[in-house]
Amino acid sequence: MSKKSKKFENLNAIKTSSTEDILMNEYIEGLNSRLSYIEKHFPISWKHFFSVEVAKKFERKTIENDRSKKAVRIIKIIFDNLGIMEESSDLEEIERLKAQLNIKALAKSFDTSVLGDNCIELEDLAKLAAIYLRNERQKANLTKFLAPAGFANLFKFKSLVEDLNKDDGFLETQRNTISYPQTKLAQKKYLKNGGSKPVYFYLYYSDYLTFCYKFMRAKGFKGASETLLIINNGIESQREIAVNNDILYSSFLTYIALEELLEVTAQFEKEYFGMKKRRLAEFGSSVSKYLEFFIDFSLADRLRTVIREIQMETPFRVKDEFNHSLLQLFLDGKSDSVLIPLIVFRHIYITGQCTQNDFMQTTVQDRNQQRLEIAFLMTRKILAWCEQKFVQSMKYFLNDIGP
Numbered sequence: 426m427s428k429k430s431k432k433f434e435n436l437n438a439i440k441t442s443s444t445e446d447i448l449m450n451e452y453i454e455g456l457n458s459r460l461s462y463i464e465k466h467f468p469i470s471w472k473h474f475f476s477v478e479v480a481k482k483f484e485r486k487t488i489e490n491d492r493s494k495k496a497v498r499i500i501k502i503i504f505d506n507l508g509i510m511e512e513s514s515d516l517e518e519i520e521r522l523k524a525q526l527n528i529k530a531l532a533k534s535f536d537t538s539v540l541g542d543n544c545i546e547l548e549d550l551a552k553l554a555a556i557y558l559r560n561e562r563q564k565a566n567l568t569k570f571l572a573p574a575g576f577a578n579l580f581k582f583k584s585l586v587e588d589l590n591k592d593d594g595f596l597e598t599q600r601n602t603i604s605y606p607q608t609k610l611a612q613k614k615y616l617k618n619g620g621s622k623p624v625y626f627y628l629y630y631s632d633y634l635t636f637c638y639k640f641m642r643a644k645g646f647k648g649a650s651e652t653l654l655i656i657n658n659g660i661e662s663q664r665e666i667a668v669n670n671d672i673l674y675s676s677f678l679t680y681i682a683l684e685e686l687l688e689v690t691a692q693f694e695k696e697y698f699g700m701k702k703r704r705l706a707e708f709g710s711s712v713s714k715y716l717e718f719f720i721d722f723s724l725a726d727r728l729r730t731v732i733r734e735i736q737m738e739t740p741f742r743v744k745d746e747f748n749h750s751l752l753q754l755f756l757d758g759k760s761d762s763v764l765i766p767l768i769v770f771r772h773i774y775i776t777g778q779c780t781q782n783d784f785m786q787t788t789v790q791d792r793n794q795q796r797l798e799i800a801f802l803m804t805r806k807i808l809a810w811c812e813q814k815f816v817q818s819m820k821y822f823l824n825d826i827g828p
Contacts, residue, residue, distance in 0.1 A: 449485065456483045459500050462510070467558050474554065495547060502551035503558070515559040522552045571641035573812040575819045579633060582826060586630045589621065609692070623825050625696040632689035633822065636815065639685050643678035644808055646671075670739075672731070672800040673778075676770035679804040683767075684712055686811050690818050697821055705818050713751070716762035718810060725761035727799045732756065732766060734796070741778045748772045763803045 460480060464471045475481075480496040487493050503509050507518070526549060568576070589595050598611035609628060616624045648671050653664045691706035698704065708714035733756075735741070743749040748769055755765040 449488075453483050453485060453488060456497060456500060459504055463558070467561050470554070470557050470561050474557070479554075498547050499551045499554065502548060503555050507551065507555045509555055509558055512562060515563050519556055519559050519563075522556050526552055526556075567645070568641070571645045572637060573640050573815045575816045576637050578823060579630075579637065579819060582626075582630070582823070583634070585826075586627060589627055590631070594619075625693055626822065626826060628696065629689050629693045629822070632685070632692075633815075633818075636682060636685040636689060636811075639678070639682040640808065640811060640815075643675065643682045643804065646675050646678055649674055670735075670774075672735070672796060673770045673774040675800060675804055676767050677774040679807055680712065680767055680771040683807060683811055684710075686814060687712060687715070690814065693818065693822060705814065705821070712764070713747075713768060716760065716764050719762045719764040719807060721763050721806065722761045724763050724799070724802055724806070725755070728763060728766045728803060729756055729758075731796050731799050732769075741773050742776075743769060743772060744776055745772070763806060766803060767807060 460475070460482065463475050467475075479499055480493065483493060483497070488497075507522075508514070511518075595612065595615055598615050599608055601611065602608050613624060613628055616627050621627050650665050653666055655662045655664060687706050688710040691703075691710040694703060694705045703709070732752075743752050751760075751765050752769045754760045755762070755769075
């Protein structure tokens with residue numbers, strides 16, 4: 426009887442041990458699924474922080490050590506307490522957590538190993554990590570909405586160029602001259618001698634990336650204001666004022682994006698195709714030569730009305746003959762290119778005629794909804810053309826780079 430009882434005791438012990446193993450494996454699997462979520466949705470934070478400083482993978486043999494316990498605690502706080510999977514609350518959570526933390530002090534406290542013996546409080550570290558994660562997601566969402574098609578394919582090769590940009594020899598080519606053409610010639614020579622191929626990729630990658638950032642800024646622009654700091658009897662106060670004419674400023678942003686694209690594309694295709702007939706930048710890098718690509722009869726008529734209304738309310742001067750002749754051509758109905766108003770608005774902006782007359786007003790007179798909508802159609806038409814041209818250029822630019 427006692428022998429039978431002993432057998433049952435052993436069997437129960439085995440069952441208990443087996444159950445504990447199953448539960449532990451499920452526990453570790455759940456933790457690793459959360460790491461996988463971070464790796465998938467926050468690749469930058471995963472690469473530079475979580476996989477290096479927290480945990481790349483939880484394993485049974487190390488789950489009980491001090492470092493793993495700290496890592497588990499951080500993961501639990503981020504997911505269970507701070508609700509990192511709730512994307513809709515990103516902006517509110519970022520501000521809430523920032524108010525609770527001294528970000529600069531925490532950032533300076535990062536040791537070689539942030540989970541070392543002298544690391545900062547785990548809850549503070551988890552909150553700081555949550556801020557970085559939510560910021561990354563917000564930035565990714567903005568990029569997804571604002572970036573031109575093909576941006577992701579270009580951006581994934583950024584690491585190839587970053588190392589080169591840190592190279593002392595390559596940096597020296599930029600220090601020896603302030604002339605852009607001469608700098609490019611010096612860089613081209615350096616790249617050829619160093620065996621970096623294809624040369625055009627390293628030569629113009631940063632320029633195409635700059636276009637993308639200018640494109641995103643132009644596409645996402647809604648309105649601009651300035652903050653005045655007023656000091657009276659030692660007491661500081663701030664006031665938000667509307668200074669820029671938003672139509673002129675959005676035109677300026679769109680113009681510099683178009684200009685950047687034409688300049689880099691004209692140079693790239695010369696390097697890629699040689700002196701053959703142009704395929705991408707048909708008329709080189711001069712913006713004014715592309716008027717025929719932006720003909721829109723209906724929109725042109727509406728823009729003429731906008732220009733005349735602005736001129737009546739806040740008279741502006743077109744100070745050089747070329748832009749004046751373009752404007753006259755457009756107002757007389759001899760051209761229906763909506764690129765002309767963009768060129769003229771940009772000219773007015775850079776000559777300092779974009780500010781409002783009433784210095785202390787808090788709303789902009791030209792934020793008239795109808796005018797803004799018409800200007801929006803103009804800038805979107807030009808940005809859509811830029812996007813199409815960028816995609817076309819990327820077919821050649823990334824052709825020899827690999828997957």
